[in-house]
Each structure stands twice: as structure tokens, then as C-alpha cells.
Amino acid sequence: MIALSLGATRVEEALRAVRALGAHRYVAGRMHMVHALAFDAIPLPDPSAREGDVLTGARAWARATLADPTVDARSRDERLWRRSSDVELVALLDAYWSPGGTAQTAREGLVASIERCRLPSAGWAPFDERAEHSMHPLAVDAGWELLPLAQLDPTRHKGAIDAFATAASFESARATEQTILGAPVPMLELPALGLVELVSGAHADGTLAEPLVVWAQGHPVYVDYVVRGVRRASKLEV
Numbered sequence: 001m002i003a004l005s006l007g008a009t010r011v012e013e014a015l016r017a018v019r020a021l022g023a024h025r026y027v028a029g030r031m032h033m034v035h036a037l038a039f040d041a042i043p044l045p046d047p048s049a050r051e052g053d054v055l056t057g058a059r060a061w062a063r064a065t066l067a068d069p070t071v072d073a074r075s076r077d078e079r080l081w082r083r084s085s086d087v088e089l090v091a092l093l094d095a096y097w098s099p100g101g102t103a104q105t106a107r108e109g110l111v112a113s114i115e116r117c118r119l120p121s122a123g124w125a126p127f128d129e130r131a132e133h134s135m136h137p138l139a140v141d142a143g144w145e146l147l148p149l150a151q152l153d154p155t156r157h158k159g160a161i162d163a164f165a166t167a168a169s170f171e172s173a174r175a176t177e178q179t180i181l182g183a184p185v186p187m188l189e190l191p192a193l194g195l196v197e198l199v200s201g202a203h204a205d206g207t208l209a210e211p212l213v214v215w216a217q218g219h220p221v222y223v224d225y226v227v228r229g230v231r232r233a234s235k236l237e238v
């Protein structure tokens with residue numbers, strides 16, 4: 001996989017980009033897994049908030065899971081992760097990263113959970129690629145599967161098709177995707193987010209600890225086209 005920049009250096013830009021990823025017409029599906037500790041530490045919303053709490057179900061699940069005496073929060077028990085929606089993913093990142101009291105409470109709560117569960121302290125900076133294989137627990141694993149080249153519609157998906165140098169080069173890429181056994185499914189993934197990324201992934205002034213990237217798999221012309229579309233929809237420089 002290759003890293004492609006989303007051009008987001010601030011929290012509000014990152015949230016717009018993640019929303020745009022979920023709404024992109026080339027997305028065929030998504031798989032977002034979130035750890036119970038990540039949801040559990042997010043405080044209840046202000047009762048005066050106009051919008052409903054989209055994390056009500058996720059928070060209730062997390063607290064029930066962590067209260068289960070058969071579940072060890074320090075383990076790799078699959079019951080500790082919950083498949084989540086795009087909306088929940090954005091709400092979670094907003095809760096931890098956006099400046100304000102909610103983020104401060106969520107971060108403090110997560111740190112307290114780390115200490116209570118006797119989880120090892122992270123020995124790396126946020127978004128350090130070298131830590132991904134040893135990261136435990138993985139707090140957020142989020143990705144979007146893209147439509148295969150063979151399923152692109154000549155009219156609806158004309159932009160991606162035209163991004164190839166020639167019609168012949170597109171046909172060649174599509175044929176290769178179909179004929180090579182085990183050809184990778186085109187997809188985009190957020191960086192692996194551990195507890196340190198939630199606690200320290202953004203500064204108090206709303207800037208990210210590192211510019212946000214996505215890890216891309218698939219034909220480089222195709223995934224680059226989709227990422228540029230996400231940046232454009234997010235009003236980020238293309």
C-alpha cells in the first residue's frame with residue numbers, strides 16, 4: 001500500500017475528508033472497527049445540544065462489554081471491537097480531536113482507562129508507522145473498499161476512466177485486475193489509530209500532530225483520482 005496525502009493539517013479538515021470518503025460514489029463498502037475503550041471514554045453530550053447523540057448506541061455497547069466479567073480489556077478478545085458506521089467514526093474523531101471540553105474529558109477518561117486496565121504506555125509518537133504492527137490495543141481500524149475497475153460505469157464513473165492516459169490503458173488495467181489471481185481489492189484506509197493517536201493526535205489549537213494520509217491499495221491512477229476527488233469535496237488543495 002502507498003500513502004497519499006489528504007491535505008488535512010487541522011482537525012476540521014480531517015473530519016471533512018473522512019466524511020467525504022464515506023460519501024464518495026466510488027466507495028463499494030466500508031469496514032470500521034472501534035475498540036470499546038475508545039467509545040467508553042467519550043462523555044455524554046451537553047443536554048442543550050440541538051443534535052442527537054450519534055454515539056448513544058456505541059457508548060452503551062462499550063460500557064456493557066467492559067462490564068462483562070468474561071471480557072479482559074487487556075486482551076485481544078474480538079468482542080472488544082465493534083463494527084461502526086461512517087457517522088460514528090467521524091463523531092469519535094471529533095470527540096477526541098476537536099478543541100474543547102469534550103476532547104479534554106474524553107482524553108482524560110481514556111488515560112484513566114489505560115491506567116486502570118494496566119495497559120502498557122505507548123513508546124512512540126502519534127502516527128508513527130513503525131508502531132502499527134506492535135500497537136495494542138488497536139483503537140480504530142477504518143477503511144473503505146472501492147468499486148473494482150470492472151464495475152465502473154462508462155457514464156457515472158467517466159472521470160476515473162478518463163484519468164487513465166488512454167482508453168487502452170484503462171482496458172489493460174481492468175483486464176489485469178480481473179485476470180490476476182489474488183489481485184488486491186482497491187481500497188483506502190486511515191492510518192492505524194491506537195490509544196496514543198486518540199489522546200495525542202491533535203493539539204489544543206486544532207492542528208493535527210501529523211498531516212492526515214490514507215493508505216491506498218489498487219491501481220495508482222484510480223486511487224489517486226479518488227483521493228483527489230475527496231480533497232476537492234473537502235475543500236482542500238488538490
